[in-house]
Amino acid sequence: MKVLFVCTGNICRSPMGELMFPLFFHSDAVETDSAGVNGLIDHQIDPSSNKLLKLDGIDASSFRSKRITPQLALSSDLILCFTEAQRGNIVTLAPRARSRTYTVSDFANLCRYCAENGLICGDTIEDRLDSIIANASMVRPMLPASQDIKDPYRREFKMFQNAHDQMGYAFADIAQALEPSRASHAA
Numbered sequence: 001m002k003v004l005f006v007c008t009g010n011i012c013r014s015p016m017g018e019l020m021f022p023l024f025f026h027s028d029a030v031e032t033d034s035a036g037v038n039g040l041i042d043h044q045i046d047p048s049s050n051k052l053l054k055l056d057g058i059d060a061s062s063f064r065s066k067r068i069t070p071q072l073a074l075s076s077d078l079i080l081c082f083t084e085a086q087r088g089n090i091v092t093l094a095p096r097a098r099s100r101t102y103t104v105s106d107f108a109n110l111c112r113y114c115a116e117n118g119l120i121c122g123d124t125i126e127d128r129l130d131s132i133i134a135n136a137s138m139v140r141p142m143l144p145a146s147q148d149i150k151d152p153y154r155r156e157f158k159m160f161q162n163a164h165d166q167m168g169y170a171f172a173d174i175a176q177a178l179e180p181s182r183a184s185h186a187a
Contacts, residue, residue: 010036039067
């Protein structure tokens with residue numbers, strides 16, 4: 001499953017998403033990438049984002065930013081962005097990616113709701129993702145409003161920490177819904 005994270009410049013939030021998200025899964029089936037709707041091309045990750053990732057044990061030294069393209073969007077199984085405005089930009093750029101494009105908080109809410117109400121089926125991450133997406137239009141009226149994860153660019157470190165923490169909580173909900181349980185019932 002390929003997950004694309006998209007923010008504005010691809011140097012603060014989306015690189016953290018790209019590099020943090022796989023840590024929430026036991027499976028190697030999750031592949032991540034990131035880009036920006038106004039992506040700075042070939043820039044390093046912001047020093048504050050880098051500092052937070054180092055605290056997570058992640059080396060971001062080889063990261064370089066890029067801009068989203070229709071091809072990149074269409075080659076992704078799931079696109080997670082950080083604001084409704086970014087979602088609108090992505091859908092305009094690649095309309096066929098609409099059903100697989102969400103804000104991080106909205107997709108986490110969707111995953112949580114589907115898990116709590118037994119709406120997820122499938123034995124693989126891909127199958128479970130497809131079942132969540134298939135239920136999205138029916139479930140959307142029951143979900144809380146999507147919350148943007150604010151852009152910390154050129155702000156104090158606390159803003160980066162807030163964005164990092166919001167992502168972590170959302171990623172935990174998403175992973176819990178997508179990754180099939182390894183537990184089995186006693187015979």
